Amino acid sequence: MSVSQPQRTCVACRTVADKKQLLRFVLAPEGQVVVDYRQQLPGRGLYTCFNLQCPAQAVKRKSFHRGFGAITQPLELSELHGQLRRALFQRIKGLILMARKAGQLIAGSNMVLDTLKGPAPPTVVVMTTDITENMKQKIDRTAKRQQIFCTQLFDKVSLGQMLGKQERSVVAIQDGELATLLKSELNRYELVREN
Template sequence: MMTPAAGSRSRSLVAAGRKPQRTCLGCRETFDQHCLIRFVPAPDGTLLVDYRRKLPGRGAYVCARRQCLLQAAAKSGFSRSFKRELRVEGQQLLARVAEQQRQAIDNLIGMARKAGQGVGGSNLVLGELQRGSDIALVLLAKDVSAGIGDKVRRAAGNRPVRQPDWLDKSRLGVLCGRAERSVLALRSGPIAEKLLYEFSRYDQIAGDC
């Protein structure tokens, strides 16, 4: 649990307009807390990934980078931080972090649909791109046809196009409230910005998608 002194320092930083900072267990550099991934220990000695920073108790922080996570696991950084023996294996930790990142991205896609910030379907997306609409990001299902994928990429120009390896047409359809969806475009706005940010973090853990 956060100590009274630590809690007081965090509140003072926020009141002063400064963001709380934490040190990465891997590289030992200091960053704004929201830029790092939080971990908390479970009673059974396992380590929990608190990606949304909602779990109670004292946390430890690591950069959203493969090397930092592997270093923290290999050098017993979590056990030292929590002053107790924790079972941490580097590759398993990477996999668990990547899974929570995928969930975060899926949730944002669902939020975009509910907020009316998504344009679905290859024809509609191509039309929006060709008209120069304010599209910030285009998503392609991993099993989209090569022809459609090529058309969308050409029409997108310099706009980012992502093809996540876990999103097939069926899964993307579920997130969009449809049976299937092969193409989805996100209009510029806070949700699209957050999606681009989460994709960049995912790249650091799991590699390009």
């Protein structure tokens, strides 16, 4: 861990970590606690670990009320979770679109399978939740063998729409900065997704 990274403390479990690894909350002008996913909103921030448990603890123990003082809107944990998931979803979507623009996106089952077996395998594979079981197993197996990060998100229609196609059941992102970023956001999504 670099010493130059600003450190913050989780208001729930008191873990100290790099600010960027934590989840930031601010008090909106309307007196409502909001998730500041990109850590760019003005005002004082409170932080928790990036998971579902610490925000829940913080709500339960009134840490936000103590820290912000002037919360005038109801503070609902489900609302905070919803905000977090939406922010992550948008971020993931944005990165996939950036990868496409940069020519680093491989789309479609056969193309992805070929690339997985080829000399320059991708870093990240995203399969939709409604991919056929047969294809899922094929891709999963091939990716695992090469220790490539592989996860399931979106459905065929929404992934297709994102890419301006009718349906897409799998995409892969070539090695690079975007793929690395996407992998870390997908890992975060795993921590906060509904089961």
